[in-house]
Amino acid sequence: MSVATSTSPAQTVSLSKAAVRNWKPPIGFGIFAIIALLLFTVGARSGITTFRLSTSSDLIQLPAISADVVIVTTVVVILLFAMAAYSAWLSYRAMRTPLWMTALFAALFLVAFLTWAAAGQLIPVPGLLVGAVGLSAPLIFGSLGGVISERVGVVNIAIEGQLLAGAFASAVVASITQQPVLGLLAAVIAGMLVSFVLAAFSIKYIVDQVIVGVVLNVLVIGLTSFLFSKLLSPNAALLNSPPRFPRLPIPLLGEIPIIGPVFFRQTIIIYIMYVAVAAVWFALFKTKWGLRLRAVGEHPQAADTVGINVNRTRFWNVSLAGAIAGLGGAYFTLGSVGAFNKEMTAGAGFIALAAVIFGRWDPIRATLAALLFGFASNLQSVLSIVGSPVPSQFMLMLPYLVTIFAVAGLVGQVRAPAASGKAYVKS
Amino acid sequence: MSEQLPPPVQPEETVTPVTPEPETQEGSRSQQVLRDILGGSAMISVLAVVLALIAGAILIAVTDKNVQAASGYFFSRPGDTLKAIWDAAAGAYSALFQGSIYNFRRPGFADGIKPLTETLTFATPLIAAGLGVAVSFRTGLFNIGGRGQMLVAAGAAGYVAFTFPMPFPLHLIVAVIAGVAAGAIWGGIAGLLKARTGAHEVIVTIMLNYIGLYLISYLLRTQGALQAPGSNNPKSPAMLPSAVFPDLLGAKYNLHWGFIFAIAATVWVWYLINRSNLGFQFRAVGANPHAARVAGMNVKNIYVYAMLISGGLIGLAGVAQILGTVTTGFSEGIDAGIGFDAITVALLGRSKPVGVFFAGILFGALKAGGYSMQAAQGVPVDIVLVVQSLIVLFIAAPPLVRAIFRLPVPGSMRRAKALNPNAMVTK
Structure with missing residues (x-):
């Protein structure tokens, strides 16, 4: 007996791969x-x-x-x-x-x-690279803050403000206490405070996140410049002479040629930075916390449906982002320059933002982008010393040009977290 | 933050119509009118300014030397501290008033009123740039690129103004057109990139700020471009007299014809936004780009036009700076932060031309008065930035102001949506 099977001839659907030519x-x-x-x-x-x-x-x-x-x-x-x-x-x-x-x-x-x-001329390769890592440090901290904040769905234009607040607070606290570690702590708190405002206004009062970010930058520049002129410069000895972190060479690794001096004879802030990059990457992609964070940033409604408190997740992660960016601010005063100055971040926050986008909202890629930007910036200063034929302004322009090409889609695909920049109103 | 093109259809964005709060009709009509005035936007604006000034006063008092000295023996003689606080705040704000509106110490009306003309001089570029930002806001775009647009406009207008000798009115007109065109092109790049590739205009304009800055900085250091001949300073030569805005009220005052241009621009923008076909399309795209597309508007072109006009108006601000306020040659700091101030001006003026006009005058007064406050009372001018940004923060968050002053709420959700069209509202 045979079952009347309507045997259609086994159609072997050959999935021919469409030839996609990417020119x-x-x-x-x-x-x-x-x-x-x-x-x-x-x-x-x-x-x-x-x-x-x-x-x-x-x-x-x-x-x-x-x-x-x-x-x-x-x-x-x-x-x-x-x-x-x-x-x-x-x-x-x-x-x-x-x-x-x-x-x-x-x-x-x-x-x-x-x-x-x-x-x-002579090019000191280790010096070039050490300087690049130094210039990248605030950018890397700032871009980590940006990545976390944007991944959770809050556009962070205020990185500049967080860096500046961190630099200011760390300079003052470290000067008064003569303890650079306390300065570091103060920078974390200051960056977090800026983030609290960003989070409160964008989450509770549903103000557009870009507006809050831009205004916060102005507010922090105004506040720190005002306090600098009024308090810090008249009492520079007491309030604006922070001790700097000493360089801590790591015994064995520090002796590797080229790599040693560049990566392993640095201050403690740089070592914290290595840990922070690894930790943020691991936490974002390998932990429950990171999954929730990304869910909130991509599809808050779905996250809400499965019981994640969207606005609370956003609030605390934006605060965390500010804390990390604040650390970057501390590098300005405790790691490199030594004393606070008006608007000393000079647009580093915006380069960090550029690194976030160029790094496609990924902590590792953003770090590499920040390193690239730091390298370009240090290359410019090294070349201006040896007398380069390329005007330094064009080297300084590079990160910004690269970012425009990146967002215009000329350098790979760039896609922001879907709900980034959108407030979530539950009713 | 970058947007994809075509934008993915997000079902959650199709917002369910928000039902207005069931208003309990307990009050009479007059109470309703009172409620509207108290909860209305004008009242919020006024209260925001008051709150910001109070915060500024607190900052001034806390950092004042006499207050600090008197607070040392607060518990034995609290009156001294209170008097010192009053002296510090009142002294600063009376200096602000006398530096921005009328100086009572000068003899005669002609001298006494000079501060008001200074205010209007400071307000001129703020109004022009604020109008530019307002046009972009009304179209749903964020033009954060005021700095770059002002700088390239100043560069172009300045080059015309000091290189090509021409008879008086013609030279001025050509220089203004050159500057406005340069600003428009710089803004238009962002619009074009948004329209063609979906690159987010916030990122592009921020990056263009720095590209413009370094470009102008390079040209100011290049002989034959913008640098004064035979000079080593990064500064342009003085403008030819035939290209300079004539004084409006005689040589006694700094106020120049640029102010008339600002008034004309206000009227023109009012006509453009409220009466013209193009302005209607701007507003339609700003309210809902999807609906505008369905209605047959070419949303991409509207983005480009809006950014062109926005950049052109901000360019006018740059022109007013170099052909009116500082005619002796400019350096790369010629934008004087107006590009960012313009954002706060547009927000305070709620993106309406007349509102922007008066907001520009208010911030012009703060700037003019800020300098006399610094000279007379030793209060750093940066306090103006703090007050300015606080005003915008308070205005952007009416619920906060209402909570502080315990004002009635005139219908909650509608307001939240109107403030931030991006907000996801779930039902």
Whole structure:
């Protein structure tokens, strides 16, 4: 017997993969290769550039590398064009250009650029990198604060204010107590206070988050500048001479060539920063807390339905974000400069915001973006010392330009948390 | 924060119509009128200003030396402390009044009224820039890029004003047009990027601020561009007299024809927003872009037009600065924070042209008076920033002001929605 099965012929649905050709990488590579060609031929320079890899205090001394500008630039330009062509071939075959190739491309471009810009001069590589990490530190703390805040659904334009408040509070408290650790604590509290205002106004009073952020920045600039002029500058000895954190070399790691001085002979704030980056990444993506946080930022209604208190989650995580950003502010006074000054953050909060977006709201990527921006900024100051042909203003512009390209979708996909910037009103 | 294009349809955004609060009809008509006045927006604005001034007074009193000295023996003679507090606050605010409206110490009306003309001089760029921000607000956009737009406008207008000699009215007009066009282009970039790629205008305008700043900073350091010939300072040469706004009330006062331009701009923006076809589309897009699209409006083009006009008006503020207030050449600080002040002006004026006009005059008075307060009473001018930002914070959160003064609530949810159209309201 046979069951009358209406046997349709087994349709083997072959899911043919649509050939998606992404031409952005080869176009980008090509543009940069042409820029390199123009820069190195029109503005041709000659001479020997020396890269010093070790400092005099290093245990293991690496020899300095000398590079002939003409040879290096010629070789690199050829390599860049080759990579652009290879990337175009990959795109034609509907394959992705691997990330390592982009990294290699950027590194080659950078080496050639450095060699060319510092023709006939000496570049202290460890000094360049140490300075970059130092300049990145407040950006990294600020961008971690931004990531947490935006992931939970509150746009944090007030990073600048949180940094500035942290810098101010840490300078005053550390000066009075002569305890840098207490200064650090004060910075955390100050950043948190700014966040309380941001959270209260945007969550309780449903004021637009961008407005609150912008106004808070003005408020903090006004308050700190007022108190600085009125109290801090007349009593600088008592109120504005904070002790700085000493450098704490980590025994074994600190002796690794190049990496040692850059990452492991730093102040305690930088070590806190490493821990903070790892902790934020782990907490966001591997814990219940992080899942809830992201749920609230992506779909508050769904989060509410499963019993998460949306507004309370937002309030406390925005406060946490402010606390972390406040730590970044402390770096200005306790880590690098030493005394508070009017508007000393000078737009670092906005670069941190740029790092958040360029890093696609991911703590690790945002950290890398902040490092990149810090490096560009320090490169500018090193090159202005050796007398670079590129005006420093254009180097300083770089992070902002890169961010505009990023949000305009020219550098990968950028997608904000869905509910970021939207207040949640339950009724 | 970046928006995707096309925007994903979010069902939760289709807000259920909010039922108005069931108003208990217990009061008579006159009580209802009183309730509307007390709870209305004008009352909130006035109270916000009062609250901010009180907060400023507290700040002034707390940081005052005499108050601190007298509070040392507060419990033996509390009267001294109270008198010192009164002296500090009253002294500061009377200096503010005499520096911004009428100076009683000067003989004769012509000299006594000079502070009021100073106020109007300070108000001129604030009104123009505030109108620009208001236009963007009405279209549902945040133009945070006032600084960059003012700077490029100043650069363009300044270049025309000191390079090309022309007869008087023509030169001025060409310079103004150049500046307004430059500001419009700088704003239009953000509009264009939002329209074509969905890049969020807040991020783009913030980044354009810094790009504009470094661009102008570079040009001011480049011979043949904006730098004064033969000078090493990053400063432009003086404007040619044929391109300068003539004095409005004679050489005795600083008030210049730029103020007339500001009045004209107010009238024009009023016409644009309230009477013109384009303004109707601006408001429609601002109220609900989806509905506007359904109604057949080209939302993308409206974004571009709104940012062009917004940038142009802010450009006018930059022009008024260099061709009216500071005609002896400008440096990169020419924007004087007006780009950010404009946001507070637009918020205080509730994005209505006439409101912005008076808000601009109020903040102009605070600025003019702030400097005389600093000179006469030693109160740092930064207090103005604090007062300004507090005013906006209070205005943005009517429930807070109502709670402080125990005012009646004129219908709760409607107000919350009107304040922040982005808010998700669940039912």
